[in-house]
Every structure is written in C-alpha cells, then in structure tokens.
Amino acid sequence: MTNKLWQRSSMTLEDVFQIIESYQEPSLARLEELVRIPSVSAENKGIECADALMEIFKDEIGFQTQKIQTSGYPMIYAEKNVGAQTTLLFYDHYDVQPVDPLNEWESPPFEPIIHDGKIYGRGVSDNKGNIIARIFAIKAYQAVFGDLPLNIKFIIEGQEEIGSPYLHEFVENYPELTQADFCIWESGHRDADGNQQVWLGVKGILYLNLEITTAKRDIHSSWGGVIENPAWDLVWLLQSLKGSDQEIQIEGFYDAVQEPTVEELENLERIPFNTEAYYKDFGIQGFLKTGLDLKTAYYYAPSLTIDGLTCGYQGPGDKTIIPAQARAKIDFRLVPNQDPDDLLEKFKKHLQKFHFDEKIKITSYHGYPSARAPLSSAYLKIICDSGEEVYGKPLIVHPTTAGSGPMYLFKMDCLSFGCGYAFEQAHAPNENILIEDLILNMKHLATIFYEFTLNQ
C-alpha cells in the first residue's frame, strides 16, 4: 500500500504529516480554548462552547457551519462538499462529564495543563481532543492538497453525556444533514499494550425500573408467614428471568440472536484479552467463561444485569419488618437484530405468565437497539490499512464497545477510534491524552482521506 499512497501526487502524505507536526502548538492552543469552557451538560453549563466551536470551524478549515436549535443544547453542523463520490460523517459532542470527585484532580479540570508529554483537563480525551484532531487533520490535508478528496460533515451535539436526548429529534428533522456513506464515531483509545483499536458498533439496551408495593407501610415481621412480602415477589420474579445457569428465561428472548460467523470468530481470536489485568482492575476472581467462549459471550451474546435492589431496612443493625415496597433496576444488553420494543413486550408477557403482571409495575424504561458495522465493511478496511501504516502494527477490531449509544440513528457503518490511550481517565479525575497520540490520530485521519483520492 505504501508505494501507491506515496506517489499519487507531486505532494505526498509525508508533506501532510510534516504540516501536522507543525500544528502541534496551534492545535493544543485550540484544545485548551475548548477545555476552558466547562460544558457540563448534566449541570446545564457551558452551552457557549457551541459558539467557540463555530469560530474554530470557520477560522481553521472554512467549513460551512450552522448552529441548529433543538429542544436542548444546540447542534453544530459543519460541512464541506467537494463534489466527491463519498461522504464521511464525523459524530462528536462538545459536552463533557461532571468533574466529581473534584478533590482527586491534581490540577483544576477546566484549566488545561501540559506536563510530561500529556495534556490534562476535562474533555481532552472525551471528546474535545478528537474534535480538534479531526479539524487539524482536515486543515493539514487542505494545506497540502488544496482540497479534500471526499465530502465531510460534522455533527457535534451538546448532550451526549446525558444520553443524547435530542439527537433523535435532530436526525428526524434534518435527514439530509445526516446522510453520508460512513461515519467516524466520537472516540477511541489505544490499549494497554499500545495497540490502536477500532470499534464496529455499540450494544443496544433495554433498561427497566421495577417496583412492587404490597402495603401502605412496613409491617412487623412476625406477620412474615401470612402477609405478602414484595421482596420475595421480586426475588421470585428475578429468579424466573434468569436462573443460576445464566440463561435468560423470557420466551423468545434469544430468537433474533445470531451466532458469530467464522470470520468473526477469527477476528475474536486476534483480540487480546488480558484477563489478569481485568482481575486487577475490577478486583474479581475470574470470569464466568474462559477463552473464546468468554470473548464470544462478551461481544456477541445479550445479557441481563441487576443494576440495583432497594427494599426495606438497609441501615446498621437489625430491624424486623415486612417491607411495604421493593424496587429493582435491571438492564438487558442487546446484540444486533434484537429490538427493545419487541423485548419489552416479551418481558410483559413473562410477567403475565408468572402472574406478576398485576403486582409488579414497570415505573420507567428506556431502550434502543445495538448498531454494528459488518467486519467486511470497506471503510473498516481503509481505517485498518491506514492505521497500520501510521501506527506500524495492525489495529485491533472490536465488534462493539462496552457501552451503548444512539448510533442506531445513523443508518451507515459507524466506526469508532480516536486519540485516547488506556490510561486516559475518561469520565474520571485527571483526564489526559498523550500529545503524541493527538498527532498520530491526525496522521491516521489524513491517511484515510488520502485513500479516497482513488475514488475521484
């Protein structure tokens, strides 16, 4: 591949890389500018970050930029249509996680500092660093080649960290703005061994809050044998959903689940899985499965988790009561083809089947399906080939990230990778990235762009 890329023009990718290196200071300056705006959506702060971003888009790369109002924080839409065959969509967000616990930060979260080859501050990894890398990769490409070899769109929302409540509305109202051939999703990070990684999608979810109320007050537990106890009802319901064999017992739950293909299993084999590192990080004794079974279950099987239980007396010492109410929070992680609406119906039928439907209330729920690009995606191949060029070794391809997200709204291959690393502390105190990774990520992106010169 190298020769092909290097010789397509009198200017070469090497020229772009040199420009990218010269952008280290100005790109960090722009990142610092964004980090200084405390755009914590959970605290309704920093909406002005949208305006700062508009300026950067105009000043640095001359993209057509719009601020589009939603029922919440505005969306930033930026685009450059060069009349190419292929359109790339970048999905990002300008909001950040809250900074708690503040006392664990070694420097103020909204006063970025550079130290030991890293830049520290809330959002440097998730997701402002990636926005800046994407903008400066475009800037460098334009500086060398004059124009881009593909059309590029950005959608940058302001409430990703609180669950993207208005992204759905935006995608419905502006279908043309979100039309593209493929999408590079917000972020990603190198693993602990330094391997660059790419994710093909996100898991789906169906989250349920359950509640059973059997009395108007707690009752003396001497009545335990003759009065219904909502805690027992909850235990019996939960046990009926999943027994100790870990199989989910809701009728039809697994109907849509597909076994991984031979190619997918081969890819799983290539994913490093450092169980010892997880044991240490989580403080666990082991996993429920091992080897390829473990990876298959993690990436390709749905799950049912009890996230929380609340009932009766929880303080120190002993209190003898039949609780008046019991509550549970549960989530189903969904794989491709599982539809949360369909599964909610199946869950309700399960309640009926076990005669819990008149007792157990679903007080709230939310859900969305998974999204997953195929392993055969042509865009994945471009990302992996380009990445191997820049990073000097093959990328690790994960079928899905750990989390869920509204990726299903975009009807195209959405691929996640970015400028983070294993110890970036995203969502935690002392969030940081390696400056080296910021530059490498720009080079990776420029190499991807360059691949599309073939299509013009």
Add this chain to the structure above:
Amino acid sequence: MTNKLWQRSSMTLEDVFQIIESYQEPSLARLEELVRIPSVSAENKGIECADALMEIFKDEIGFQTQKIQTSGYPMIYAEKNVGAQTTLLFYDHYDVQPVDPLNEWESPPFEPIIHDGKIYGRGVSDNKGNIIARIFAIKAYQAVFGDLPLNIKFIIEGQEEIGSPYLHEFVENYPELTQADFCIWESGHRDADGNQQVWLGVKGILYLNLEITTAKRDIHSSWGGVIENPAWDLVWLLQSLKGSDQEIQIEGFYDAVQEPTVEELENLERIPFNTEAYYKDFGIQGFLKTGLDLKTAYYYAPSLTIDGLTCGYQGPGDKTIIPAQARAKIDFRLVPNQDPDDLLEKFKKHLQKFHFDEKIKITSYHGYPSARAPLSSAYLKIICDSGEEVYGKPLIVHPTTAGSGPMYLFKMDCLSFGCGYAFEQAHAPNENILIEDLILNMKHLATIFYEFTLNQ
C-alpha cells in the same frame, strides 16, 4: 367463682377495689413522676429513673429493694417474701422508646397531661403505667388484708427497648432472684372491641445479615454476561431458601415444629381476627391464608422474612452497573422447640449444599428461642377467671405476641397482660392509656392475688 372469692375473709375484695379507686390520684401522680424522667435507653438518657423507682417501692409498699449494677443500666430488684407457697415474678422495664417524630406529639412527651379520661406521655403504656398499676394493686391489697397471699418479686430493667443486652448476664449471675412459680410479663392491652387479652409467650427469632462481595468496585454492565453479579447470587440464594409456595426449603427446618393441639385449635377459634381492620391498618389487599389456616400460620408456624435488600444503584434514573456487593437482612420467626443455634447450623449447611458457602458471608446474626406457656397453665386459668370477674367478659388468649423477647431466660410460665388499650400508641407519638384501664388493671391484679389465699 364470685361467691368463693367474696367470702374468704371479713374484709373482701370489694374493700380492696374501693381502696384502688381512692388511689387514682396518688397513682397518677407517681406515674407522672416517672414519665417526667426521659429514660430513653437508646439515647443513654434517664438512668436516674432507677433511683426514682427505688423510692416508690420503699415509700409505697415497703418492698426490699436493690439496685443491681450490670454492664449497662442497673436492674431494680424488689421483693416481699411473705413465706407463701407461691412466688410471682413481675418483669418490667423503666426505659422507654425514643420520641421521634417529636413534631407529631400534641403535648411534650415528657410532660404528662391528663385529658378526656386519658393520661398522655412517653411510657404511660410501655411500661411505666404497668409498673405503677402493679405497685398500687399491692399497696391496696396490703392496706386491706395486711399482707400479701403470695411472695412477689419485681425485676425491672433499664434497656428493654434496645433488646435487653444485659438481662442474660443478670439472670445468670443472680439465679435465685429470678426464681419464681410464674411471671407476669411487662404489658398488654385491650383489643379494639374492648376485650381484655393475655399472651402466653413470644416468638423466637434468628436474624441474619448476609453479604456478598464479588468485585472491588462496580463494573460497567456490558460485562453482565461474563462477570459474576452478587445481586444474582443473592436472588438465587433467597429463592433456594423459600420458593413462591412459601415453604422454607432448609433441610430439617420444620423438624421441631409441632402442630397445634385440639385445645389450641379451639382457642384459636375464639380469637377475634378482624381482617378488615388489618387491611385498613396495613394497607394490604388480603392475607396469604384465610380463616383458621391464617390464625394457625400466624401463631403456630415459623416464618422467613426478607427485611431488607441493598445492592448497586438505588437513586433516580438509570445507572448501568454490575454491583460490587449485595446485602440482605432476613429473619426467621421461631416457634416452640426450634433452637436458633441448631437452625443457624442448618442454614450454613444449606449454603454449602447450594455452593454459596464460599461466596455469601453471614456478617452478623442474633437469635433466641421462643417462650410459650401451655394453654393448660394453672396460672393462665387464674388470670382468665379473675379477668372475667373484673372486665365482665372472657379474656382473649393469644398463644404468643407478635414480637420476640428474652422471655426464654425465665424458666416458668410468663403471661403478658396490662393496662393498655388498642389505641395506646405505644412506640409512637401521643402514647396514652385510659385512666379507667389503669384502675381496672389494679383490680384484676388484686383479684389474682386474692385467689392465692386458697393456697395458704
């Protein structure tokens, strides 16, 4: 019975009753004196109530009185040995429940007031009113007949409301002081229809705090299918203990349980059981059983209750985690012949059988056996016959109270009744008793004493 009792001396019970009526003011004055001392053991307050009681015993009835130190609040021991064949022990306590919620009291809890035929204040029912009734019944009896027809002992402890932590120590260290033929236990109350009641005992208990920790921190729930979740372990353990048929599945759990006898079933038939009143009080739709089955289960069957569940995220909204830890509080209510130590061993074997023994920790437990006088108790007959005389209708005999208590320490028939009524608000704001009931209780006690003139 009436003629027999009325004619055994030139002085009659009627004379005692007249004296009792004349004691209304002085007995209320003494009760007010005690109520003014805020002897809330849970708050380490009011230990001086012991000294006030000592004075009352000496001044009013000339009993030999000792203050006996324990590792906690002192015990008051008072006795009058008249050389009679029979010795009666009164068990009482001078501590009271905390007053929270204070703002629901219509008058200050430690400033007793008399209003509308009732006296209000913390402890007027539980248990200071009963102490005063017992002392003034003796005083009246002595005033008429010169001396008692039976030996009487009092043990009055100061920490009943926090679980009698030192009563065990006292009974072991002073076995001779607690020796008697029968015991009248601290208190009791008339039912909502005005029937006077007597209780034959208390339930036993085995209370367990259970804990499972599977990780050092909460883990993202996308790992739900491959990492052990302590909430599921807890659900599966609890379900193995008791399924939806309500049967406790611990091997040998029911071995010692005895079916009620024909006489006991006949007595159960006589106990009013106003299900509608319970529905209203508890806010429940119904009981798990009906009729005689319901009463039999309530009084004669052991039970297993989940008192509390704690696990993972319990706040508003959704959080997707595998919790690091899950906890449960459970209690077994025990019936005669069930031994909490034996049941604890059986519980541990159950943990082993289901392979939970290495996962689930019993972080704390406490237990004691039930205590129950037989329905054929001669002392019960005296109490019932005397009560019918005073109250004009048969007493209701309950095989046990709702609660548990350290009654098992006293190796004799312990029978509970007292001066309370259905709306006495014991343990709640606006605790009160009817002054009429205080006087009737004294008459009931005097009638019981009088019965023992036959034995002299």
